[in-house]
Amino acid sequence: MTELDPLKLENQLCFPLYSAAKEVVRRYRTFLEPLGLTYTQYITMMVMWEHKSLSVGRIGELVNLDSGTLTPMLKKMEAAGLVKRCRSKADERELIVSITGKGEQLRAQALDIPAKMGSCTSLTMEEALQLRTLLAKLI
Amino acid sequence: MTELDPLKLENQLCFPLYSAAKEVVRRYRTFLEPLGLTYTQYITMMVMWEHKSLSVGRIGELVNLDSGTLTPMLKKMEAAGLVKRCRSKADERELIVSITGKGEQLRAQALDIPAKMGSCTSLTMEEALQLRTLLAKLI
DNA sequence: TTAATTTAGATTGTATGCAATTAAATTTTA
DNA sequence: TAAAATTTAATTGCATACAATCTAAATTAA
Numbered sequence: 001m002t003e004l005d006p007l008k009l010e011n012q013l014c015f016p017l018y019s020a021a022k023e024v025v026r027r028y029r030t031f032l033e034p035l036g037l038t039y040t041q042y043i044t045m046m047v048m049w050e051h052k053s054l055s056v057g058r059i060g061e062l063v064n065l066d067s068g069t070l071t072p073m074l075k076k077m078e079a080a081g082l083v084k085r086c087r088s089k090a091d092e093r094e095l096i097v098s099i100t101g102k103g104e105q106l107r108a109q110a111l112d113i114p115a116k117m118g119s120c121t122s123l124t125m126e127e128a129l130q131l132r133t134l135l136a137k138l139i
Numbered sequence: 140m141t142e143l144d145p146l147k148l149e150n151q152l153c154f155p156l157y158s159a160a161k162e163v164v165r166r167y168r169t170f171l172e173p174l175g176l177t178y179t180q181y182i183t184m185m186v187m188w189e190h191k192s193l194s195v196g197r198i199g200e201l202v203n204l205d206s207g208t209l210t211p212m213l214k215k216m217e218a219a220g221l222v223k224r225c226r227s228k229a230d231e232r233e234l235i236v237s238i239t240g241k242g243e244q245l246r247a248q249a250l251d252i253p254a255k256m257g258s259c260t261s262l263t264m265e266e267a268l269q270l271r272t273l274l275a276k277l278i
Numbered sequence: 279t280t281a282a283t284t285t286a287g288a289t290t291g292t293a294t295g296c297a298a299t300t301a302a303a304t305t306t307t308a
Numbered sequence: 309t310a311a312a313a314t315t316t317a318a319t320t321g322c323a324t325a326c327a328a329t330c331t332a333a334a335t336t337a338a
Contacts, residue, residue: 006253007246009185009201013267014163014256016274018178019203021160023278024153040294046148057316062148064158067317069295093303093316107146114145117153121277128152131273135155138260138270139162179324196286206287208325232286232333283336306313
């Protein structure tokens with residue numbers, strides 16, 4: 001009977017997803033703390049390392065966060081010296097976020113984090129790819 | 140080169156996981172709002188519907204949340220009349236959370252939510268099971 | 279059996295998340 | 309071109325998350 005109960009936690013797909021995501025973020029904490037980054041700041045730094053300069057809106061598209069989350073976080077990152085925030089000359093509505101020298105330098109300290117994270121999971125490379133495919137298809 | 144960059148967002152496994160989890164919770168919102176539940180309250184109600192009466196600690200084990208999150212949320216759920224909170228007679232340290240009649244009644248309104256959620260994803264049943272297996276293995 | 283330890287929740291402080299609203303700048307349209 | 313609509317961030321309000329700390333109760337050990 002229990003396998004048929006649609007409201008049993010163990011029969012949900014959402015819960016392992018929700019739970020696994022939190023657990024992964026929690027495990028990043030150990031590696032990110034020495035760099036002074038939170039997980040959300042870390043994925044934001046990834047797009048900054050790649051693009052150097054982006055509007056708040058564009059960052060939001062890339063990391064799936066809105067200004068309500070990004071604005072206070074980007075202010076903290078500016079206070080930490082990792083990015084600069086300047087209004088665009090061309091369009092005053094846009095706020096351009098640019099990486100600083102200090103932000104660039106942080107990259108070296110982050111380089112080995114993906115490998116460290118990878119080694120603390122029991123997934124094979126193939127399973128990891130499969131998981132990524134399924135997650136992409138889910139949404 | 141970009142496929143080899145360990146710090147590119149698109150090369151991460153964590154990001155689709157983090158993003159998909161948030162998206163799924165967001166989609167629940169539409170269905171849960173009429174019931175006056177948040178997603179976290181919903182998974183808590185699932186364990187209450189199943190177990191009827193549990194300590195805060197046991198709830199935390201089942202839904203992977205600590206008292207810092209649960210205490211304020213359970214107070215709100217009590218204020219909403221869904222559960223009662225009473226100290227255990229046997230061990231005053233324990234706080235026993237019990238489902239109320241109103242909480243039981245809410246179950247009927249929640250019964251079709253899993254099906255509604257299932258139908259707004261593009262995963263086959265087999266893929267969903269595969270995803271659950273991979274998520275379990277990840278942690 | 280009383281002091282030390284452990285346990286269970288509650289509290290505090292920090293950092294998200296996100297919907298809804300606001301405000302300013304820009305673009306579109308009548 | 310002046311008003312209306314749209315766009316971009318910022319702000320507000322509410323609800324998590326979780327580490328760290330605190331408090332009271334129960335258990336263990338000296």
